[in-house]
Amino acid sequence: MAVKLGPNRYGKAQTRLVHVVKDGPVHHIRDVNVSTSLSGDMEAVHLTGDNAAVLPTDTQKNTVYAFAGRHGIGQIEEFALLLAGHFARSQPSIHHARVEIEEYAWRREGPHSFAREGGEVRTCVVHRDRDGRASVVSGLKDLVLLNSTGSEFHGYAVDEYTTLPPAADRVLATAVEARWRHTGGTSSYGSSYERVRRCLVEAFTGTHSRSLQQTLYAMGERALATCEEICEVRLTLPNKHHFAVDLSPFGLANDNEVFFAADRPYGLIEGSVLREDAPDAGFAWE
Template identity: 65%
Template sequence: MLLGPNRYGKAETRVVRITRDGDLHGIKDCNVGVALSGDMAAAHLAGDNAAVLPTDSQKNTVFAFARKYGIAEIEEFALLLARHFVDSRPSVHRARVAVEEYFWDRIPGEDGTAGTGHSFVRSGRETRTCVVHYDGPSRRVTVVSGLTGLTVLNSTGSEFHGFAEDEFTTLAPTRDRVLATEVRAAWRHRAEHDGYAASYARARRALLAAFAGTHSLSLQQTLYAMGCRVLEECGEICEIRLSMPNKHHFTVDLAPFGLDNPQEVFFAADRPYGLIEGAVLAEDAPDAGFAWE
């Protein structure tokens, strides 16, 4: 038996680097994959790990380099990491570093300006949705419009404290955190009309404006504010239902590497996550007559 080509590394390290220039923030949101190869035969053939740099160390290197050097162009960041792993480890002869970058646009203010400077929407359009119910005997039509995949983030302006605690509580209260979510929304129209495209644009604008403009004490509060804003600005809509996962961004502890982290480098966790759901109805909303999801 012969050992063939092999490599190992840390896949999908989600690193978010936030730069703070006063009230104007910037985001670099990346997914980094590292694969190293070289003189690793002993690890496979004899279980000798002397040449193996733990994949956890590779993950920590990504976070530490994001703090020390920032992330300008992803190609430059990948080169920096690849050279480090090869040049610092005699047993590592080759390094493959792959980086995906996720783009964010600032949520504009209602007057078309840059808005808050710390509120963002993920680039790339969300998915527009609709569900139509038609009851033959009553000739009743119900039109539900909506969207999925509207990913938004506030890099400040969010708190979470004063929550219930029990013997299993480890979460620390915070007065400043990243708040990110992927909005799934569905809204019920009062009646048929011929302006669904314009209605969709108004509802989307209202969702973004409320998210950016709400100083959040909880994602529940933000959800309600977003629903209210849609109903206030879209008289043709009588009910909206929202499902919003809490896309947790955890501040990375860089102290073991002699680095501070003033809310700049984050680990973007994908699971588990909090899921906040709720409906907001106009006081005069007619009964749908059935479950319209």
């Protein structure tokens, strides 16, 4: 039987890094989780155990810390591009670098005091190869949104196993995971993030929803219409079901005021919205 080595990569996952910038008595904090992956001429290490082409994952971890000390972090997309460019050029055997970063928000409570925010996590994935080609995908996850009305679900297909009653007025809730692909360089990844996030929230809150799929499309469409620097949005929307509780055994009516918030199982709606002329994604989503 003939076999061969397929696509592969290796790296250091979830290097935790907190960077404090001291501006006199006022400090600034960036809290990130960095994962690096490298690929290239790695046949020998897999087939014979020859490690000559392998840059140790511990070295990758050390590089993350050293670059934070030397360059700071700034916008996570810029830091990821810097790291990916370094790794793609650092060794002849490395042809491609992937850097993924999650950023955790802190709220200022004083000149050097902070409280951890409980909201969404900002994300990015950057690819860069030794020829200088690069892609940037920004995003967020765990953005929990809820509409207490303005949502319905009916007219769906039914079969012998269908028990779900039609809903003319329901709670619509989700924990948004969104990623968006940049068409090229942007003057500020930070301001781009804020604008895309605002579009996602405004579309969710402003759409009278007949399905979570409809809402997904409205969110992606709003972001693309507003933010020229992006060409594709991919969304993952778990349907966080809220079921009205039957209060009739207690002699009470329930006008969609008391709900049981179920955590599982849940519907999972996924989809992408992109410009008709969007350039080929290449390795951006890998």
